[in-house]
Amino acid sequence: MGGAVLASWVRAALARIGGAALLLTGMLLPSCLQCHAQEYPYFVTYSQEMEEPGNLDIEWFNAVGNPPGGNRFMGSDVEFEYGLKGWWTTEFYLDGQATQNDSTIFTGFRWENRFRPLSREHWINPVLYAEFEDTSADKTLREVVGHDGRYDFLVPNRLAHMDKERELELKLILGSNLHGWNISENFIGEKNFAGDPWEFGYAFGASRPLQLAASARECVFCAEKFQAGVEMYGGLGDASGFGLHLTSQYLGPTVNWAAPNGMTVTFSPQFGLNGYSLPVLYRFSVSYEFQQFFSHFHRSGQ
Amino acid sequence: MTSRPAPFFIAALLILWCAMAAFATSNGAWLSNVSQRERERVNPYRDQSDAVAAGRRIFLDHCAHCHGQDAEGTKKRPSLKSSRVQHEATDGDLHWLLVNGNRSQGMPSWVKLGDPQIWQVICYVKSLH
Numbered sequence: 001m002g003g004a005v006l007a008s009w010v011r012a013a014l015a016r017i018g019g020a021a022l023l024l025t026g027m028l029l030p031s032c033l034q035c036h037a038q039e040y041p042y043f044v045t046y047s048q049e050m051e052e053p054g055n056l057d058i059e060w061f062n063a064v065g066n067p068p069g070g071n072r073f074m075g076s077d078v079e080f081e082y083g084l085k086g087w088w089t090t091e092f093y094l095d096g097q098a099t100q101n102d103s104t105i106f107t108g109f110r111w112e113n114r115f116r117p118l119s120r121e122h123w124i125n126p127v128l129y130a131e132f133e134d135t136s137a138d139k140t141l142r143e144v145v146g147h148d149g150r151y152d153f154l155v156p157n158r159l160a161h162m163d164k165e166r167e168l169e170l171k172l173i174l175g176s177n178l179h180g181w182n183i184s185e186n187f188i189g190e191k192n193f194a195g196d197p198w199e200f201g202y203a204f205g206a207s208r209p210l211q212l213a214a215s216a217r218e219c220v221f222c223a224e225k226f227q228a229g230v231e232m233y234g235g236l237g238d239a240s241g242f243g244l245h246l247t248s249q250y251l252g253p254t255v256n257w258a259a260p261n262g263m264t265v266t267f268s269p270q271f272g273l274n275g276y277s278l279p280v281l282y283r284f285s286v287s288y289e290f291q292q293f294f295s296h297f298h299r300s301g302q
Numbered sequence: 303m304t305s306r307p308a309p310f311f312i313a314a315l316l317i318l319w320c321a322m323a324a325f326a327t328s329n330g331a332w333l334s335n336v337s338q339r340e341r342e343r344v345n346p347y348r349d350q351s352d353a354v355a356a357g358r359r360i361f362l363d364h365c366a367h368c369h370g371q372d373a374e375g376t377k378k379r380p381s382l383k384s385s386r387v388q389h390e391a392t393d394g395d396l397h398w399l400l401v402n403g404n405r406s407q408g409m410p411s412w413v414k415l416g417d418p419q420i421w422q423v424i425c426y427v428k429s430l431h
Contacts, residue, residue, distance in 0.1 A: 040414075087406075116405070119406065213419060215356060217355075291367040
């Protein structure tokens with residue numbers, strides 16, 4: 001009985017939140033003459049990789065959780081990532097969430113920019129990140145900062161929706177590629193314009209393709225199409241109380257599959273490491289990369 | 303307590319300015335930037351027919367949309383059948399370029415492919431002469 005209710009709820013949530021993403025992808029897909037994505041399997045951690053200039057990556061991202069004493073939820077966002085320059089990537093997000101026995105709502109938008117100050121590869125590569133977000137009742141957990149915790153998910157949507165969060169988020173992203181491994185570390189500072197103190201957080205990810213060399217023949221489920229790794233992230237308190245006290249922390253394995261026709265599917269179960277965290281989060285995403293996106297329009301106009 | 307967003311926007315603009323300034327000083331003469339040690343690196347997949355076939359797959363996935371399906375180049379991106387690529391540049395030079403990219407000219411780094419796939423795509427490109 002409970003399983004049927006959950007299945008029904010998940011179907012409804014997917015239909016509502018994913019509708020816009022699927023519609024948009026469906027509209028754009030016919031123009032994707034050749035699309036391909038090879039991404040690291042991270043959900044929270046940013047690597048040093050920038051989007052290739054002219055490419056548009058569209059990703060539908062989801063986080064499903066069940067806070068003790070609260071209702072199951074699914075936070076989703078649709079992400080549009082565009083490579084403006086080799087050293088400058090911009091991204092725009094539309095966020096929403098659905099909560100069982102509550103409601104499905106649009107929770108806001110975010111706009112981020114990443115800059116890579118060094119032109120060459122080094123053993124560690126810095127990227128500077130700045131994001132403005134205007135959200136409320138967000139449940140995507142795209143980052144965990146300050147004292148974010150499981151109790152935030154107990155607030156009904158109608159109340160949480162009134163708490164507008166207009167924030168500036170800055171990150172220092174460090175990334176390395178060593179012997180096929182990608183190792184990325186993020187240091188996060190977030191400031192709410194309402195006057196709250198700076199909040200801090202971190203994210204760490206390491207991943208590797210299951211096979212480094214490509215095979216001579218096309219394949220679908222061969223090892224080179226999979227990347228696997230681990231991701232860990234959490235809050236580090238705020239300016240008035242830096243540290244791990246009353247912060248949530250998550251750790252989990254993660255894997256992605258580069259499917260034929262340019263789709264990448266990523267999945268990760270992530271586990272709360274302390275009582276302040278959600279016990280478990282299931283994350284999954286689907287992305288398409290449209291190579292040289294605007295050139296398709298130029299060709300069709302000729 | 304009043305909010306003061308202005309300093310944060312100034313910080314963001316400063317970050318943007320620094321990034322732009324760094325790239326304004328770079329140029330596209332990548333070949334002269336390759337060290338002798340990098341230039342002399344030997345392709346471990348050289349003369350392997352499977353590597354050429356694998357390299358072609360990688361090329362079609364990642365490179366063809368800029369350099370053309372046949373590597374002849376497009377309006378904005380150079381041909382890979384040029385004398386510069388086929389004769390002047392060694393395998394080591396091309397490896398350096400694929401690892402570091404030439405971002406000011408729109409060429410991204412392909413270090414995410416990993417060394418084996420980079421060498422394989424070099425095998426394919428060099429087979430085009």
